[in-house]
Amino acid sequence: MKVFGLTGGVGMGKTASERFLRSSGVPVVDTDVLARQIVEPGQPAWEEIKRSFGDEIVGSDGGLCRERLAQIVFSDAAARRKLEAITHPRIRERWLGQIEKWRAEGRSRAVVVVPLLFETNSESQCDASICVACTAATQRRRLLGRGWSADQINQRNAAQWPIEKKMALADYVVWTEGGLDVLAGQLQRIIGAQ
DSSP states (O other): OEEEEEEEOTTSSHHHHHHHHHHTTOOEEEHHHHHHHHTSTTSHHHHHHHHHHOGGGBOTTSSBOHHHHHHHHTSOHHHHHHHHHHHHHHHHHHHHHHHHHHHHTTOSEEEEEOTTTTTTTGGGGSSEEEEEEOOHHHHHHHHHHTTOOHHHHHHHHHTSOOHHHHHHHOSEEEEOSSOHHHHHHHHHHHHOOO
C-alpha cells in the first residue's frame, strides 16, 4: 500500500483535497479529526490537558474550550510545545493504527492529512508527501472569510514552518489557486483518484 502524507498551511486547501479524495474512494485519515477525538472529556489526553492548563480551558459543557486553549498556545510557544507533547504521540498512534488496518485490508493507497507533517517528522512514515499551497494573499482572504482576525492568522502561520519550506521538502506540490476541478486534476495525477 502506498501511503501519502498530505500537508499545507492553514486555509490552503487540505480540507478541499480531503473531500475530493474521500469522494473518489481513497481512504483518508485526518489528524485534526483525531486531535478532536483524543481531547473529548474522559480521554487521557483531556485529563492531562486539564491538569496542565487549568480549568480555564474547560467550556460550560464540560468539554474543551478550543478557542481559549488556542489563545493560550498560539501566543506562547512553550505552552504550544506542552500541548503538542500531550497530543502528538496519541494522534500518531491512532493514524498509524488506521494505516495498518487499511494495509491488512489490502488497500492500494491511503492518505493521512497532517498539517505538521514535516515539523513532526511524520513524512518518515509515508511513501510520498504532498503539500497543498496557495499565495499568502489567497490564504489571508480565505481565513478572513472564515471570520479569523489578522492576529489569529499570524499566530497560526508562526506556529508552522513557512509554506515555501514545506513545498521544498514535499515530493509533490498541489497549487490551490484554481477551482476545485483544477485541484481534483492535480490529485488524480498524483494519487490516481478517480
